[in-house]
Amino acid sequence: MQTLQPSQSLARAVSDEPAIVTQGLSKSYKNVRALTGVDLVVPPGSVFGLLGPNGAGKTTLVRILATLLKPDAGTARVAGYDVVREGGRLRTQIGVAGQYAAVDENLTGFENLEMVGRLYHLGGRVAQSRADELLQHFDLEEAGRRPVKTYSGGMRKRLDLAAALVARPPVIFLDEPTTGLDPRSRVSLWETIERRVAEGSTVLLTTQYLDEADRLADRIAVIDHGRVIAEGTSDELKHQVARERLEVVLGEGADPTVALQALAVMGDGQQPRVEGQVISVSVGRRPGAIVEAVRRLDTARVEIVDVAIRRPTLNDVFFTLTGHKAEESAAGEAE
């Protein structure tokens, strides 16, 4: 199994005082082990992506770091404060936006943000001006005086994220912030996150969207069955884990099984994938692969529409490491 040693890549990351450090973090629910010995270091001013299938322990980890849950073993510090012993001071340093938009439906957008500001003890006047500022920023100005129950899903998500930013916290936890958003809202949310990071915040992000992790995260940890099984930058993961893939689009009448047989010798031993008339074979580094594939398929009399070499994506990384696709596995029940 191509498992990266977390410690290798961590050693390089520690230069400044880390925003988040965990050591041997473990948590069980009854007889389910949600986390087993998670070690992470997140440098300040960066975006750290947590990738993993459902039930991998992502949400459990975020809940422990946000002081919502106590670990069974191990330690964690956020913004320099211990999650168990210094929860009160830690909470002044964080903002949390959850998988489910935790905003009050019966309050207006403005009232929601003002309430959160007051509960951060910003004072009434600051809480109000900050609420106005964020409503404007998140394109909710017009909706700001309406109860949230009249909002669309995307508007609620934006308000939820705004609530996490009210106190301009140095550390922000985003648990699947764009799940269920339309593409335009996703991009504008990404831009907001990038702006916050540019201003110095640290973001810990869990996501089921690999393109989101690819775009936002400086470093990514892949987590499965409560363990970190790989950690590094997006490029590091792609290079070390996944191979180049040969992707062939077959003609309408062509039999994928025959095509796979013809290409079998080119594979590097990994399971090929078939989706309708598209087959994809992991070939490692194999110069001349396209020409060879065309020749072999031609000899086997398999009609083809297109042949291409695909550079590895995070999706491939994820597939290789966990044995299933990220978005498929995450689309099911909530964690």
Add this chain to the structure above:
Amino acid sequence: MSQLLAGIGDTLVITRRNLIRIPRAPDLLIGFTVQPVMFVLLFVYVFGGAIKTPGFKYVDYLMPGIITQTIAFGGYLTAVGLNEDLRKGLVDRFRSLPMARSAVLAGRTLADVIMNLLATALMVAVGLAIGFRFATSVPQVLAGILLLLLFGLAFSWIFALMGLLASSAESAGSIGFLIVFPLTFVSSAFVPVQSMPSLLQAFAKANPFTIVVDAARALFLGTPGNSIWAALAWSIGLIAVFAPVAVARYRRVVAN
């Protein structure tokens, strides 16, 4: 000290938030305004003629009882609201903020007390319009209202526990109704206990509702018999039992 003040401030923020929603939720608003007034009118004009209350006009007999019942139901808001907040992730939001963690429950029950005060004022106004009269001094009347609010607070904690145990907001509310309805009806709230069958009489006499309603009658109408201290003891006793149980349950629920 500054921590205590911050805790009070946080509680008030949560209380305000819990109250803001009421005028926007028509079902809740009706529950706290139209419904109690409707019950006053129904009891006085439909049942009133058939119920014998020696020594009292029925409206005078009824008002302390029906105010007590309404106040006991005030905790319904806490049961439903708390359950919703847990389910929709708002409790997680609150717990991730640097606020006093006690403010979530304290703000809930304080909002009930304020709603109960408003409902009481409304019912007294309607009562006065249809012939109800206080027969005691202003301090006694105020003491009676305070006593009822305290009793209502005890029920807020009972309802809070229901909200934490129930699987949905609706069932949280209906479990509360199942408990409070029989308790209020098998008491001296609406009819004299002496008119009930002997088995029910025994229950009704021991029922804290009877004790509290009798205390409210003593303070509003100047009736003899002193159950005021017993009513106070019941209210404080229920709070002493149910508040810690609800808090412990809350801690367990949020820890998972």
